[in-house]
Amino acid sequence: MRITNIEVIELRLPEVKEQCDGTQDSLIVRVHTDEGIVGLGEIDTVPSVGAAVVNAPYSHTMATGLREILIGRDPFEIEKIWDDMYWKTIYYGRTGPVLHTMSGVDMALWDIMGKVLNRPVYQLLGGTFRTSIPAYASVLMPETPSEAAALAEGFLRQGYRAMKFGWGPIGKSERLDIELVKAIRSTIGPEVELMIDAGLVWDRKTALRMARKYAEYDVFWLEEPLPPDDLEGYALLSEQAPMYIAAGEQDSGRKAFQRLLDEGGIDILQPDLGRCGGLTEAKKIAYMAYDRNTKVVPHAFKSGISVAACAHLVAGIPNGFTLEYTMSESPIARDLVRTPVSLTNGCIEVPQGPGLGIELDEDIVTRYRQN
Ligand code: MG
Secondary structure, three states: OOEEEEEEEEEEOOOOOOOOOOOOEEEEEEEEEOOOOEEEEEEOOOHHHHHHHHHOOOOEOOEOOHHHHHOOOOOOOHHHHHHHHHHOOOOOOOOHHHHHHHHHHHHHHHHHHHHHHOOEHHHHOOOOOOOEEEEEEEEEOOOOHHHHHHHHHHHHHOOOOEEEEEOOOOOOOHHHHHHHHHHHHHHHOOOOEEEEEOOOOOOHHHHHHHHHHHHOOOEEEEEOOOOOOOHHHHHHHHHHOOOEEEEOOOOOOHHHHHHHHHOOOOOEEOOEOOOOOHHHHHHHHHHHHHHOOOEEOOEOOOOHHHHHHHHHHHHHOOOEOOEEEEOOOOHHHHOOEOOOOOEEOOEEEOOOOOEOOOOEOHHHHHHHEOO
16 A cells, blocks of 8 residues: 555635634645545644645755655555654754644554554554543633633533633733632532643743632643743642643644653643644653653644544553543534544543544535635
C-alpha cells in the first residue's frame, strides 16, 4: 500500500467572531492510498498556514512540504514517516504550525492502519484500558454569573457529571471571577466536578491568590492560569496551589511536555492531538507523564474528528481518565462527523468501527469549505 495524495480542506464559518473559539474554523486532512483507503485527520492551527505546510514544494533537504515527504510511502511506517516529517521540515518546523500539521497527518495514518486491519485505533495503541470514558462539558465562560449558572444547569440536564468553563471575561475583575465560579458551584451542588480554564491571563501572585479562592468552591483543576512559557511560575504555583494545575494545549513535541512536567511541575498534561504531534507523539507524552505518576487529559476544541482521536488515545493509555467535550454550537463542532461519539450517563463510548470509526458529513464539508 502506498500514499498517493494528501488533501487538505479548509473549513470556516461565514461569520467568525473575535473570541478564543477553535470551533469557528478547522483544517481537515485526508490521506489517500492506492488501495482506495482514505485516512482522516484534523489539524488545530491557522487553517491556511497548515494547508501551506502540506502544499509547499521542495525547497531543500530540511525545508519541504509534507505532501512531498509522504507521496509513495507505506502508511504503516508511521514512526519513520514521523521522523522524516520532523527532519525534512526542521528549518521552519520543530514546533508551531509544522508540528500542528504533522499531527493531523499522523492521525490520518492511524485511521488508515485501523481501516486496513479492521480494528479501532485504540487497540493498535497497545491495549484497552477503558472503552467508556467520563466526559466533561467544556464551554467558554459567559459574561455574567446568571448566564454561567444557566449553562451549568443545562449540562447537568444533559447528564454531565463534570464541566469546565474557560476564557471569556476571566482576568478582567477578580470579584467577577469569583462570582462566576460561586454561581456555577451553587447550581451544580457538591458532587459534580468543576474545572476552570483561566486562559493565560494572570501573573504568578494573582494566580496563586485566585487558586486559593477557587479552592473554596472545590475547583478540581485550574487550567493555564499563566502564560505558557512561564515554567518557573508554574513550578511555584503547582507547589502552592491546593488544586491540580493543568496545561499543555499550547505545546508541540514531546520535549515541550517534558519541560512542563520537569520544570513546570504540571499535574495534568493536556496535549492536543491536532497540535502536539498526533497520536504517535501523544502516546510518548502520555507514557512520559505515566513515568512521573501524572495524568493526561487531551485538549480538544474542534470537531468530532478530534473528539474521536482523543477517545481512542484515552482508551489506549493507562493514565487517561476523562475527555474534553466541547459544547460549542458551531456546526463544525456539532455536525461535521456523521456518527458523533455518543454520550450515555456522562460517558463517551469509544467508537468501535475500524480506524477512528467516524465518517464526515460531506454536505457540511461543502457548505463551509474555503479551498
Ligand atoms: Mg484550555
